[in-house]
Amino acid sequence: MKRWLVWLPLCAFGIIVAVIAWGLWQPADRTVRSALVGRPLPDFVLPAIAPGKPGLASADFRQGSPRLLNVFASWCVPCVAEAPQLLTLKAAGVPIDAIAIKDTPGDVAAFLRRNGDPYARVGADAHSRVQLALGSSGVPETFVVDGKGVIRAQHVGDIRAEDVPELLQALADAK
Amino acid sequence: MTAETGLAALWLAAALAALQVLLGVIALRRNMPQAVGAIRAVAIVQGALAAIAMGALIRAFLDTDLSVVLVAANSHSMKPWLYKFAGAWGNHEGSMLLWVTILGVAGAAVAKFEHRLAQPTLVATLAAQAAIALGFYAFLLFASNPFARLSPPPPDGAGLNPLLQDPGLAFHPPTLYAGYVGLSVAFSFAVGALVTRDVGPMFARAMRPWVLAAWIFLTLGITAGSYWAYYELGWGGWWFWDPVENASLMPWLAATALLHSVTVLATRDGLRAWTVMLAVVAFSMSMIGTFLVRSGILTSVHAFAVDPRRGSFILVLLLLYIGGALALFGARVGSVRQGKLFEPFSREGSLVANNLLLTVILGIVLIGTFYPIIAAAFDIQLSVGPPFFDSTAGPIALLLVAIMAAGPLLRWRRDEAEALIQRSFPAIAAALFAGVGVFLLGGPIGVLPLAGVALAAGLAVASVAPLAKRNLARAPLHLWGMVIAHLGIAVSLAGMAISTAYTQETLLAVGVGDPARIAGYTVRLEGVRPLVSDNWSALEGRLAVTDESGTRFVLRPQVRYFTTPVTTTNESAIATMWNGQLYTVLGALGDDGRWQLRLWWKPFVTLIWLGGAMIAIGGALSLVGHQYRLWRTKQRAEAFA
Structure with a gap:
């Protein structure tokens, strides 16, 4: 047997340990990114659910200026946490539309009354079909859509205060 | 207290x-x-x-x-x-x-x-x-x-x-662990032998029963785990190439290789260094497997909790034990005397080929399991699933089966190719017969499953060939063990190949009274009733099934709602026939008052676990046979004295 060959198992093990150590101290990012970033919104038409607001269709995003699309639900706790940031964005002049997942008109009305109402339109997605078509895996998620209906960026999870400048930048880039 | x-x-x-x-x-x-x-x-x-x-x-x-x-x-x-x-x-x-x-x-x-x-x-x-x-x-x-x-x-x-x-919890972890951890004995034997530089046939004979016992438990644990996942998870699959399944498969592959190389060492005094290394590798794979499960670095249904501190602790243990043993191996194995040599075309040669192929499969599974972490280091998100493992490990496993069929037909030390072909003629005929038969009569089938069916038939015949022309009552128990274990691989392989090729699946929404048809069975949802137990409540569907001959029976799949913690599980209902299983899962109630119903017809799927059990039984017979012979020799020696 060749002399160096007997050290081969130890070397292989060393590589495994290096990989494991890296994986251990650098936990993998498990967020699901939509494959649709850079592609047009899927076609959808959703009925209205919030009092006094129209429903939402993909055609609403082809009006020439970028908009935010917020996927939320009244039963979702992080959605409450991100509400102030959405209001900040609205105050900065950003038009925001929303899709409410598995929700009822009464619950949505109560949610907007309690947490403030940043939305221009709210569509009801009772069975998460549009959410899945968007490549969104949970609530809340927020998409930056440019004036031609193309998704330019995706934000997974609640919007924190430090995320607001990033989103504004993404909106500016989408112009 | x-x-x-x-x-x-x-x-x-x-x-x-x-x-x-x-x-x-x-x-x-x-x-x-x-x-x-x-x-x-x-x-x-x-x-x-x-x-x-x-x-x-x-x-x-x-x-x-x-x-x-x-x-x-x-x-x-x-x-x-x-x-x-x-x-x-x-x-x-x-x-x-x-x-x-x-x-x-x-x-x-x-x-x-x-x-x-x-x-x-x-x-x-x-x-x-x-x-x-x-x-x-x-x-x-x-x-x-x-x-x-x-x-x-x-x-x-x-x-x-x-x-x-599930009752599986009472059985699967203890048996799997007995196998996993039982391999520690082989590891300690190898370390002990390296320390004293005493690697030889006596050492191999002493180690073999311990390896065999651990391997039997590991085989049982994997088989039981596979069946548990099959009926409990409600996906109808029996192997998912989940990281934790791989973690149990890798020690099994290494232990299987070890079991065969230790035989060469015990009977022919060959493969000394290789056997010692396999003994180290087998338990190392168990420890790495434990680490994968316990550290949570890979996403899996088996992970209990993610805790990097614990992960670091186990990683240090791995470094000490595996690194230490492999370093000892590198330093000492040069001084282990060279064992006996042999011709490549011989029983030993086929066992070496078996070892090499098992090691290649082990390498593939290892790389596939760790690849997502390696890729993540380069900022690439991916998961490695069945398409990779099936297309890489599959063909090599089939080659291994071919060698497995030939191995027991070969003589020790040296043999002739012509003689082998002559001896394996019935097996080759059976393989061709089964392959052509399935191809012509069975309907469309992929290349791998077709090869699987043919090789399973050939292996089945080749496995029992060592018993031919022998007095069955006097054939030693350990020979029966080998025959039954190899036959078990053939049975399991046939089940995998046939169920993969010919499984039928349908997902439909049915109202009460609507008939659904699959593989000659008519399934009718007769009603759904609520059920309560200690810590769950359930909706149970009553499915009236009629087969082609008009025989009726009832299946009761459930959707269970657990309160602590709040979870829903789908309890499949399975009818086992001689030629396969009808697997039914009740899904959610739709807005229109119809129920989701998922039906599978899985022909000969039970052979997979039957084969697994046969492999373990074969191992047990071999273990008992060897120990019995030892005991009898001792008795005789005492009587003689």
Whole structure:
């Protein structure tokens, strides 16, 4: 047997340990990114659910200026946490539309009354079909859509205060 | 008190393990192999203490002692008795305690029963076994104390993951762990033999029953786990190439290779260095597997909790043990005398080929399992799934089956190709017959499944060939063991190939009374009724099934709602026929009042687990056969004296 060959198992093990150590101290990012970033919104038409607001269709995003699309639900706790940031964005002049997942008109009305109402339109997605078509895996998620209906960026999870400048930048880039 | 008893037993066991290592080192240094008596005693008491600790934990779970953190977090007073009992290891700390308990008990068993190994090697072996145990005792005591108290105790526990609330939990982890951890004995034997430079046929004969026993448990554990996943997860699949399944498959592959190479070493005195390395690798794979499961670095249905601190602890243990053993191997194996050589075309040659192919498959599974982490290092997100493993490991496994068919037909030392072809003529004919038959009559089939069916038929015939022209009553038991184990592979392979090729699946929405058809069966949903049990409620569908001959029977799939913790599970209902299984799953109720119903027809799928059981039974026969022969030889020698 060749002399160096007997050290081969130890070397292989060393590589495994290096990989494991890296994986251990650098936990993998498990967020699901939509494959649709850079592609047009899927076609959808959703009925209205919030009092006094129209429903939402993909055609609403082809009006020439970028908009935010917020996927939320009244039963979702992080959605409450991100509400102030959405209001900040609205105050900065950003038009925001929303899709409410598995929700009822009464619950949505109560949610907007309690947490403030940043939305221009709210569509009801009772069975998460549009959410899945968007490549969104949970609530809340927020998409930056440019004036031609193309998704330019995706934000997974609640919007924190430090995320607001990033989103504004993404909106500016989408112009 | 129970928890304190357990903790005290654990500390004492750790102390004795330290003593055992110390005694071993002193005995080897001072060259006093007679110290083996004392070391044996320490090892036995250490194993007993570990068992007492495990018993104390089980007791705390049975009593639902909510002042113990682990019980409060994982059990519930309303849980059925069996799940309180098995729930003791259905969590991180408990499963690690089970792990070291088996480690300690295995060491005690070696101390009690091993009498063939040379004394210095036995001393080194028991010291190595205790060194491994010591690290894992430390892990439990410092990073995963199963007996920690909670004050004040909560009014009730948080419950057990409902997916684990199945009789499978009582059986699958203990058998799998017995296999996983049983391989530690082979590891310690290898380390012991490297320390004393005593690798030879006697060493191999002493090691073989321990490897075989661990391998039997591992085979049973994997087979049982596969069937459990099949009926419990409700996806109708029997192997998912999940990282944790791979973690159990890798030690099995290494142990299977070891089992064959140790035979070459025991009977022909060949493959010395290779056998020692496999013994180290087999248990290393078990430890890496444990690490994968316990650290949570890979996403899996088996992961209990993600905790980098614990992960780092186990990683250090891995570095010490595996790194240490492999370094010892590198330093010492050069001084192990070269074994006997042999012609490539011989029984030994086929066993070497078997070892190489098993090792290649092991490498593929290893790379596939770790690839997502490697890719993540380069910022690429991916998962490696069945398409990779099927297309890489599949063809090599089939090649291995072909060699497996030929191996037992070859003579030791040297053989002729012509003679082999002559001897394997019936097997080749059976393979061709089955392959052509399935191709012509069975409908469209992929290349791999077709090759699988043909090779399964060939292997089945080749497996029983060693019994031909023998007096069956006088054929030695270990020969029967090999025949049945190899036949088990053929049976299992046939089940995999046929069910993969011809499974039928349908997903539909049915109202009450609507008929659904699959593979000649008519399934009618007759009604859905609510059910209540101790810790869950369920909706149970009543499916009236009629087969082509008009025979009727009823299947009752359920959707179960667990309250602690809140979870829904789909309990499949399965009808087993001689030629396959009808697998039904009740889904959600749609807005239109119709129920989702998922139906599978899985032809000959049961052969997969039947084959697995046969492999384990074959192993058991071989173990009993060898031990019986040993006992008889001893008896005769005594009678003669």
